[in-house]
Amino acid sequence: MKKNSKKSSFSLWRKIHIYCFGYFIWPSIFVSILFVIISVTGILYNHHHDFKVLREGRISTAFLPGSYQDRLDTTRKAQGLEDMFPEEANRIPVMWLVQDLHTGDILGPWGRLFYDLVGLIFILLAGSGCYLFLKIQIRTNKKRKEICK
Numbered sequence: 464m465k466k467n468s469k470k471s472s473f474s475l476w477r478k479i480h481i482y483c484f485g486y487f488i489w490p491s492i493f494v495s496i497l498f499v500i501i502s503v504t505g506i507l508y509n510h511h512h513d514f515k516v517l518r519e520g521r522i523s524t525a526f527l528p529g530s531y532q533d534r535l536d537t538t539r540k541a542q543g544l545e546d547m548f549p550e551e552a553n554r555i556p557v558m559w560l561v562q563d564l565h566t567g568d569i570l571g572p573w574g575r576l577f578y579d580l581v582g583l584i585f586i587l588l589a590g591s592g593c594y595l596f597l598k599i600q601i602r603t604n605k606k607r608k609e610i611c612k
Contacts, residue, residue, distance in 0.1 A: 476591045504565035521554035
């Protein structure tokens with residue numbers, strides 16, 4: 464009876480993986496692209512001192528959500544730079560965008576919550592995928608050993 468429950472548990476995880484990656488192809492592609500963005504921005508964030516464009520680059524707020532202009536205005540006012548450097552009044556540092564893409568802040572509080580949810584799902588799928596892989600490898604090795612005897 465114990466062996467049967469292990470098999471049903473194994474079958475359940477396998478069905479979850481097949482269902483998630485087999486039937487939901489577009490959400491899977493979307494999440495994969497999201498993880499590439501998170502990975503690339505994490506690498507850029509980690510090595511921002513190595514790239515001049517990340518240290519000194521600026522991006523126009525015209526291409527970004529309005530919250531960036533508000534954040535820039537607040538920062539400039541707090542630093543007393545409202546009247547100084549007028550050419551920088553509508554441009555944010557590249558690292559603000561990299562950090563917000565990496566953390567999900569670009570989408571606001573819902574973006575952070577979404578990133579958390581996607582991260583938890585990824586952890587579950589990665590853990591169960593490793594479990595399935597190891598389980599299949601152990602079974603295959605046992606069968607090979609039995610055949611060789």
